[in-house]
Amino acid sequence: MTIDMSKANTNFSSQPLLQIDLSAVVRNYQALAKRAGSAKVGASVKADAYGIGAERIGRVLFDQGCRTFFVAHALEGAALRRATSDQAEIYVFSGPTPGDYPLFFGENLKPVLNSKAQADLWNEVSQGRHNHPPAAALHFDTGINRLGIPEDEQAYFLTQPYQFDIDLVLSHLACSALPDHELNAAQLARFQEIAKNYPDIRKSLANTGG
Structure with a gap:
């Protein structure tokens, strides 16, 4: 196959170009917002x-x-x-790391807490703050086994008087690209059990793709 380069775009390059x-x-976004309802x-x-x-x-x-x-x-x-x-x-x-505390507080960023250790860390740095510390999200592992509060730490969060607010509870789907995969139903059931402990807090069970 022969390509006539005289007819090629004058901006032709050997480097790939991504146009957004x-x-x-x-x-x-509008389609997703409409589908999401309330x-x-x-x-x-x-x-x-x-x-x-x-x-x-x-x-x-x-x-x-x-x-x-x-x-x-x-x-x-x-x-x-x-x-x-x-x-x-x-x-x-x-989640929070000590070197980033100025960014979290200065820019009002909300940490996603993935473990007991992170929650205790955020609680410690939040104590004594004259201004109210940013709220945090709790990320529970319901089956992805990569990131999130593991099952053996989840009960701990129900007993701690934290100095910061929790305004989101979330988990990450592992197999959402496979709608019929049995892990989807298992994760949903597990997340629903966790969600009962946080009745007045927003919930999210998804992954990046939806």
């Missing part, structure tokens, strides 16, 4: 929104009414805060 249609991002749709924009630009995507989604975002670590959260608004609710999946 922001109007498609908007349509996708539930809120949050956006996972970790790893620079999977390489397509977290700050730009964050601004576009914020302008469409999205107020809840998830990032991988505190530096991503700080950049997203500057790109969006003080009204954006930004959760950090990796």
Whole structure:
């Protein structure tokens, strides 16, 4: 096969080029928000929104009414805060680390707590704060076996008088791309049992793809 390069785009390059249609991002968000009904749709924009630009995507989604975002670590959260608004609710999946405390408190980032150790750490640093510390999310492992509060630590969280608020309870689906996989039902049942202990707190059982 012969390619006539004289007819090629003048911007032709040997390097790959990814073009992002922001109007498609908007349509996708609007479709999900409509389908969600009274539930809120949050956006996972970790790893620079999977390489397509977290700050730009964050601004576009914020302008469409999205107020809840998830990032991988505190530096991503700080950049997203500057790109969006003080009204954006930004959760950090990796949880708190001592070197990032100034970012969590200065940028009002919410840690996702994945273990007893992380919860105790956040509780300790929250004590004595004159301003109310950011609320946190509890991430329970219901079967992915990769990240989240393990089953043998989950009862601990029902007995602790933490100095911070908990405003989200979540878990991560392991096999949602396979709708008929038996683990989906098992994780849902497990999450529903956990959720009974947090009746007035928002819940999320999903993965990045939905």
